Amino acid sequence: MLASLLAPATAAATATLTGLVTGLALIVAIGAQNAFVLRQGLARAHVGAVVAICLASDAVLIMAGVAGVGALVQQAGWLLEVVRWGGVAFLAVFGLLSLRRAARPDVLRAAESGAGTRRRAVLTALALTWLNPHVYLDTVLFLGSVATTQGPDERWWFGLGAVLGSAVWFLGLGYGAHRAHRLLSRPRSWQVLDALIGVVMLLLAVTLARTDLG
Incomplete structure (x- = not known):
């Protein structure tokens, strides 16, 4: 009797833990979102807004995948192509701007002080999420498939x-980097960081351009 009463709770706990581990396994990797959250955290610039956008966006996409939207998205090949090439263009521009910052000490000083408007940070976080097809592949398609x-x-x-895994990661990354600000207190450190972010973004753009999402 007791076992039958506990069975639903055990199944729910197991499913939640599976979603948490699977979500973390997907999100803990070098990517456009993570690189931007890391940079904002280190710059102490609008961390709360950026983290909130990444969390809310992931939650919407994950639950859409769980609801079965992934099957509909797979049928809209033209839409995937539009998002794909939009993502390629955005990642390439973002990468080039990061490399430009790395090559200009005057821009680095502004970055170090956390310069940049909240609006710009918000729009960049939205673009890096919603214009990145890999986010759809990971959340809507892959997690949606596992949910079935x-x-x-x-x-x-x-x-x-999976949403809890996303929350743990983005909060830890954003505010953990916020506390590690002193590690990048010198302009040279920012130069190296921006150079690495620029290279990562360009590599992601190339990879995305060569990926068949169909």
Whole structure:
């Protein structure tokens, strides 16, 4: 009797934990979102707004995947292509601007002091999320597919776990970097960081351009 009463709670807890681990496994990697959150955290610039946007966006996309939107997205090949090339263009421009900052000490000083408007940070965070097809592949398609292996009720707990994984990561990355600000207190350190971010963004743009999303 007790076992039958605890079974639903155990299944929900297992599904939530599975979603948490799966979500973290996908998100803990070098990517456009992570690089930007890291930079904003180190610059102490609008960290709360950037983290909130990344969290909210991931939550919407993950739950959309759990609800089955991924199957509809896969049928809209033209839409995936539009998002793909828009993402390529944005990542390439972002990467080139990062390399430009790395090559100009005067721009580095502004970056070090956390310069930049909240509006610009918000728009950049939105673009790096919603114009990046890899985000759709990871959240809507992949996590949505894994969610279908859970029970009809457990899949929502799986989605909740994935959202919790996203929250743990972005909060830790953004505010952890915020506390590590002194590690990049010299302009030379910012120069290296921006150079690395620029290279990563350009590599992501090339990879995305060569990826068939169909």
